[in-house]
Amino acid sequence: MGMTKDQLLAIKDETLKKQPASWIRVGYSTCGVAAGAKEVYEVLCEEIKARNLTLEIKKCGCVGLCSAEPLVEVNVEGAPRVFYGKVNKEIAHKIMDEHVSQKKLVDGHIYDI
Amino acid sequence: MKRILIQDTNGELKKVLREFSVSFKSQLQDRGLSGQAQVVVVSDIGVYNKGIVAKILPEGFIYINLDNAHIADIIEKTVLKGEKIDAIALDKKNKQLRIVLRNCGIIDPESIEDYIAVNGYQGIARALELGPEKVIEDMKKSGLRGRGGAGFPTWLKWNLARNVKADEKFIICNGDEGDPGAYMDRSVLEGDPHSVIEGLMIGGLATGATRGFFYIRAEYPLAIQRIQKAIDVAYSKGLLGKNILGSNFNFDVEIRLGAGAFVCGEETALIASIEGLRGYPRPRPPFPTTKGLWGKPTVINNVETLANVSYVLFKGGEEFGKIGTEGSKGTKVFALTGKVRNSGLVEVPMGISLREIVFDIGGGVLDNRKIKAIQTGGPSGGVIPEHFFDTPVEYETLQKLGSIMGSGGMIVMDENDCMVDISKFYLGFCVDESCGKCAPCRIGGMEMLLLLKKIAQGKGVAEDLTKLSEIAEAMQKASLCGLGQTAPNPVISTLKYFMDEYKAHVFDKKCPSAKCASLVTYSINKEECTGCGMCSRVCPVIAITGSRQDKYAIDKVKCISCGQCFEVCKFKSVVRQ
Numbered sequence: 001m002g003m004t005k006d007q008l009l010a011i012k013d014e015t016l017k018k019q020p021a022s023w024i025r026v027g028y029s030t031c032g033v034a035a036g037a038k039e040v041y042e043v044l045c046e047e048i049k050a051r052n053l054t055l056e057i058k059k060c061g062c063v064g065l066c067s068a069e070p071l072v073e074v075n076v077e078g079a080p081r082v083f084y085g086k087v088n089k090e091i092a093h094k095i096m097d098e099h100v101s102q103k104k105l106v107d108g109h110i111y112d113i
Numbered sequence: 114m115k116r117i118l119i120q121d122t123n124g125e126l127k128k129v130l131r132e133f134s135v136s137f138k139s140q141l142q143d144r145g146l147s148g149q150a151q152v153v154v155v156s157d158i159g160v161y162n163k164g165i166v167a168k169i170l171p172e173g174f175i176y177i178n179l180d181n182a183h184i185a186d187i188i189e190k191t192v193l194k195g196e197k198i199d200a201i202a203l204d205k206k207n208k209q210l211r212i213v214l215r216n217c218g219i220i221d222p223e224s225i226e227d228y229i230a231v232n233g234y235q236g237i238a239r240a241l242e243l244g245p246e247k248v249i250e251d252m253k254k255s256g257l258r259g260r261g262g263a264g265f266p267t268w269l270k271w272n273l274a275r276n277v278k279a280d281e282k283f284i285i286c287n288g289d290e291g292d293p294g295a296y297m298d299r300s301v302l303e304g305d306p307h308s309v310i311e312g313l314m315i316g317g318l319a320t321g322a323t324r325g326f327f328y329i330r331a332e333y334p335l336a337i338q339r340i341q342k343a344i345d346v347a348y349s350k351g352l353l354g355k356n357i358l359g360s361n362f363n364f365d366v367e368i369r370l371g372a373g374a375f376v377c378g379e380e381t382a383l384i385a386s387i388e389g390l391r392g393y394p395r396p397r398p399p400f401p402t403t404k405g406l407w408g409k410p411t412v413i414n415n416v417e418t419l420a421n422v423s424y425v426l427f428k429g430g431e432e433f434g435k436i437g438t439e440g441s442k443g444t445k446v447f448a449l450t451g452k453v454r455n456s457g458l459v460e461v462p463m464g465i466s467l468r469e470i471v472f473d474i475g476g477g478v479l480d481n482r483k484i485k486a487i488q489t490g491g492p493s494g495g496v497i498p499e500h501f502f503d504t505p506v507e508y509e510t511l512q513k514l515g516s517i518m519g520s521g522g523m524i525v526m527d528e529n530d531c532m533v534d535i536s537k538f539y540l541g542f543c544v545d546e547s548c549g550k551c552a553p554c555r556i557g558g559m560e561m562l563l564l565l566k567k568i569a570q571g572k573g574v575a576e577d578l579t580k581l582s583e584i585a586e587a588m589q590k591a592s593l594c595g596l597g598q599t600a601p602n603p604v605i606s607t608l609k610y611f612m613d614e615y616k617a618h619v620f621d622k623k624c625p626s627a628k629c630a631s632l633v634t635y636s637i638n639k640e641e642c643t644g645c646g647m648c649s650r651v652c653p654v655i656a657i658t659g660s661r662q663d664k665y666a667i668d669k670v671k672c673i674s675c676g677q678c679f680e681v682c683k684f685k686s687v688v689r690q
């Protein structure tokens with residue numbers, strides 16, 4: 001037996017309640033993957049684990065800025081929410097070091113359009 | 114803490130920009146404000162040709178044409194007090210509007226909870242409360258027209274299928290997406306699969322179809338994987354299958370793979386393909402809404418259409434109908450590519466001008482070259498020259514210009530693109546993809562292609578131009594399906610707007626854009642040549658030899674006129690004629 005509309009709305013409320021304050025989204029559509037999103041995602045996951053952070057990381061679709069893939073959107077408390085574009089391993093480490101840990105935006109890779 | 118984002122640039126401004134950011138940092142430091150504001154150089158703020166551009170967060174003020182003299186003022190007013198300095202501020206409006214792409218890049222496409230959290234499956238819930246007739250009424254109010262190319266009103270198609278009596282009906286999501294350069298549908302399938310499934314369910318409810326199919330090309334493995342996962346989890350939650358949301362509505366969904374033939378995007382060929390037959394189109398009528406898959410009434414809708422449907426039913430048709438223009442409602446997603454600075458997907462309200470799309474959203478042409486035209490609608494569409502760029506984007510206006518909205522490919526072309534070459538490319542695509550069933554498309558397309566090749570080689574005669582138009586007309590009138598009927602469009606529109614380029618090829622034996630290899634020759638001006646040898650290194654056919662003392666020379670027999678030496682020579686000593 002399927003769910004009812006009330007159950008649907010309950011799932012919505014529950015999911016919204018669980019939404020974390022700090023998160024990272026990685027563009028993980030064909031355009032992102034082709035540009036190297038997999039490697040970036042793995043680096044970010046390792047870093048989160050190594051630093052023991054309570055930070056949600058999510059694979060998402062394409063926001064449309066395909067020429068700047070791999071795109072990583074970062075929203076952590078204490079810093080503005082931004083997109084980093086053309087991210088590689090090295091920049092991914094920098095994002096964790098500077099943005100996530102020190103709340104400093106990383107120079108040279110933000111796409112704000 | 115304030116953040117001062119400074120937009121990076123290339124070329125002359127680069128040095129000025131560096132000084133500006135260093136100076137900004139030191140002035141902050143001098144005033145003991147380093148801990149309160151961070152200066153960051155960023156790749157893009159989306160404002161171009163306005164000198165040094167900065168954005169201040171969290172306020173979001175954008176300042177333009179800046180120089181060092183502004184720094185003290187910005188620190189004083191904006192950094193310290195959060196005030197806006199009107200004299201240097203730019204009000205940047207966001208010209209995009211996201212309905213189809215509303216969740217793409219925001220939710221995890223593999224999580225149904227994520228989709229439900231952004232009001233997912235509430236469209237079907239509302240549709241079930243309304244019942245089929247009211248759903249169609251609501252769709253009529255929305256004014257939504259098909260996004261697969263032809264722009265047929267969705268409610269009308271649904272109503273046609275609804276009014277046919279049959280023991281079984283089907284609805285198909287057309288995810289074949291064969292236009293070269295277009296990938297909107299792939300992005301939606303990959304980024305928000307549940308929204309398309311929900312749209313398909315609503316269509317099923319409205320028309321009386323109890324089985325739905327996704328027809329997706331096998332070249333889209335990630336899209337297929339995500340749709341399959343979404344279907345599986347929707348079943349496990351009881352959102353697909355029997356008695357959906359406690360109603361008596363039953364609906365099943367499965368995926369069928371296409372092998373990547375362009376013609377299989379045409380609805381009758383698509384149906385044949387699903388039936389396991391060869392992907393041949395057949396004459397219409399009967400239309401699929403009366404006699405479709407396995408002879409039963411069948412509705413075929415495009416991916417983007419269905420992603421709109423779930424939104425319409427959640428928000429209400431009237432709300433949706435407020436967006437866009439009288440005859441073209443809602444938004445359109447375009448895959449903006451070619452010689453444009455920011456290539457990618459854009460979603461804009463109908464009625465926006467082509468100029469706004471290319472310049473305000475796309476950031477204009479690469480390398481500041483002169484823009485020539487824009488191609489919309491892929492191989493079924495046409496080119497629109499620059500002097501029509503203020504035209505609003507609507508189904509009818511684009512058609513009047515000799516192009517079409519199409520599925521949403523939009524390719525920007527600059528002065529280096531040759532219109533004969535472009536026609537040859539698109540027509541060549543259709544000749545490759547022609548299924549061969551009807552003669553006008555099979556023979557006409559090939560004949561036109563041979564004529565274009567002849568013209569591009571400088572062997573064309575005046576008569577060839579009239580022949581092109583004649584065959585084009587015959588193909589439009591006599592071809593069996595949309596492929597052949599529309600294949601000549603790129604040729605017709607370039608003939609209409611760029612006849613001078615065709616004439617240059619035919620009468621002067623010249624390619625004005627220096628694209629057609631047979632009509633350009635390259636040589637090296639020995640006076641100017643520095644003997645650096647770059648040309649020799651890039652030449653793919655070893656046609657350039659020489660040395661630092663003797664300078665370099667091109668062997669005309671070996672040269673294939675690829676132009677790589679021309680591009681690479683820093684001293685402009687390679688001559689193109």
Ligand SMILES: Cc1cc2nc3c(=O)[nH]c(=O)nc-3n(C[C@H](O)[C@H](O)[C@H](O)COP(=O)(O)O)c2cc1C
Nearest residue numbers: 259260261287290291378379380414415418595596
């Ligand atoms: C040669 C040819 C290729 C087509 N390819 C596609 C396609 O890839 N995707 C699509 O949605 N419609 C395609 N169409 C249009 C479909 O036949 C059909 O009109 C459309 O899927 C209907 O959906 P809509 O009413 O939602 O636009 C193609 C038509 C032709 C003639």
